Amino acid sequence: MAVLCVDAGTTVVKAVLFDEEGRELRVARQATQVRRGAPGFSEQDMDGVWDAVVHTVRAVVDARLEPVRMLAFTGQGDGCWLVGPDGRPTGPAILWNDGRACDIIDRWEAGGVLDAAFKINGNYGFAGTSGAILAWLRAHDRARLDASHQALYCGGWLFLRLTGEYAAEESDAASPFLDIRTRAYAPEILDLLGMPWAERLLPGVRGDGDRIGQLRPLAATELRLPAGLPVVMAPFDIPATALGIGAVTPGQACTILGTTLSTATPVTVVDTSGPPAGMTLPSGVPGGYLRSLATMAGIEAVGWGMKLIGLDKPDGISDLAHTADAGADGLFFLPYLSPAGERAPFRDTRARGSLSGLTFEHTRAHIARAMLEGMSYVVRECLEFSGVRATELRITGGGANSEFWCRLLADVTGVPTMRSADSELGAKGAYIAALVASGAEPSARAAAERHVRPRDVFEPDEKRSALYDELYADFLAVRDGTRDQWERLAVSRARPRPADETGSRRSSA
Known part of the structure; x- marks a missing residue:
């Protein structure tokens, strides 16, 4: 049945x-x-x-x-x-x-x-x-x-x-x-x-x-x-997806490359002593928890970037990014595009995105690469903030369809990344929750071991990972230098605009 x-x-x-x-x-x-x-x-x-x-x-x-x-x-x-x-x-x-x-x-x-x-x-x-x-x-x-x-x-x-x-x-x-x-x-x-x-x-x-x-x-x-x-x-989609991809024991981190970039790690003990950020959720594993850091912007930022540089195929940004070298020739993308700012691994309602380091020498390929790298740096930051050492990173969501991005995440985080053979991991998590709730499986771990099947695994490249260690530090420095400007940008956005200017903007939109 x-x-x-x-x-x-x-x-x-x-x-x-x-x-x-x-x-x-x-x-x-x-x-x-x-x-x-x-x-x-x-x-x-x-x-x-x-x-x-x-x-x-x-x-x-x-x-x-x-x-x-x-x-x-x-x-x-x-x-x-x-x-x-x-x-x-x-x-x-x-x-x-x-x-x-x-x-x-x-x-x-x-x-x-x-x-x-x-x-x-x-x-x-x-x-x-x-x-x-x-x-x-x-x-x-x-x-x-x-x-x-x-x-x-x-x-x-x-x-x-x-x-x-x-x-x-x-x-x-x-x-x-x-x-x-x-x-x-x-x-x-x-x-x-x-x-x-x-x-x-x-x-x-x-x-x-x-x-x-x-x-x-x-x-x-x-x-x-x-x-x-x-x-x-079943639990809501973040813990359900972790169940569905088999991230049920500490060390098995999970990232959803979806509407949000949600990076989660199973934990057995609640710890609220550190800097406050993100979510601590009942995981669907009886007695277990999930330390989850979910950003406000995910692959919607990819869609925005594709329109910005004139791409219309879903895999276009990965194909284009692949033609640029690691580091995008000094170009950095801050992916804080949500009007609500950011919530993890830091919270700032004023956070805004940017492309930093642009010159005439940069091409669409550099922009594409910088976008995927910027979002990968955020995943790494969330992994590190969780305080739990990841031994593997299980990837799902629409962004996981990009083999290039999966390899990039392995290089940026230094952790092997794995994709599941299933296409719908949230639904698969609901399936595992149903098996445990009905008694058809004795535990979430047993259900995951039996029903979760890997599709492929991407090992980090040692040389590229070493480079990305340095580039990640640069990304954080650029971001920290930009944060001082977010309050100024908020004030600028709030300034009243003349009626004719506002009207012309709306009519041309």
Whole structure:
């Protein structure tokens, strides 16, 4: 019998049918739209996400070769997916990469609130967390907040549509309100944030031993599946992807080259004594955690760069970068392109990207190489910041389709990189979570050893790694020198513009 798994990512929803050996029988994908209706805003139609789930599930179910015995799912994390007492959305989902609450986060940081909360939950706040978004809504859209019954996450929204139950998977709930050690909501964090009023909006937390619901009749009809089918709520997409690629023990680091560059390392003990940054998440391995550092910009920066230099094929930037020498002839790219700034391994809402070192001698190839190198330096910085020595780096996400980038990451980090034979690792993680939750496998480690199959491994080149050690130090120096300018750039952006100038910019856009 087959296991049907869904991964509701930020820009694409995927449905995968796995056989008993964990092989992909059929995959369907449906793009979803992220709306940026105002500066800093990043929203999604909640019903549109559900419709994409229905579309992809039907596509694999209608062609299935064997009965489905379980449905498991994962989805994007953070953000705020508000519903009313009737379970209907009270507005669009406000996503993890939304920047409207930057001022609130800056205020919490200046007051030491974020540092204090990190000691309890191991998660350093940023504008796209549910706490910051709820605080913004209380100040700017009180009517919507008052009309809302539960502040869900993407996974909670899908669980509600599938089972009729309100819940937050513990990896979702981890930021910002959870005590990461007890895995229960911490009233002291609500007090720190000045948000005791938000307690009524928090759904019950579910995790290890409590992941399974039943498919309700209405959803069963929409999905063309039998009512009562077990529904497994897996961790959100970052820890689910780590499960799916087999990063389940310390040393097995994982990087998602996706909408975010998310670098994560399994740990067995929570440590909040170091500099606060990133996330500490329940990993889906019973009793285990994931130290995760996820940037605000990932391969969306690659797409932006491709448009900038006139490329239209997905592998174009790698092909072009390959023609330039390591180091891009002294050109450095800071990949901080998100309007919300950066959140890991440092947090600065003012962070902005740049190309440094340009001369007339640089070509499109140098720019392409500098972009991929800059993003690889960020991965290395996140690996080092985690404090856990990586013995291997397992790579997934859209960027992992580039063999050149995988080799580059091995050289830049000095760690062997591995790609999986599976195409959808978030869905594969949901599959492994379902096997463990249902008792079909005794542990996540056993499930990973049986069902995760390497596609290829890239060993670092000794000479190139030595060069990249020096170039990485240069990258950090360039970045540190640029950080002093971010406040000036923020002031410049905020200056009023004459009406005719603003009008001409909009008309030419």
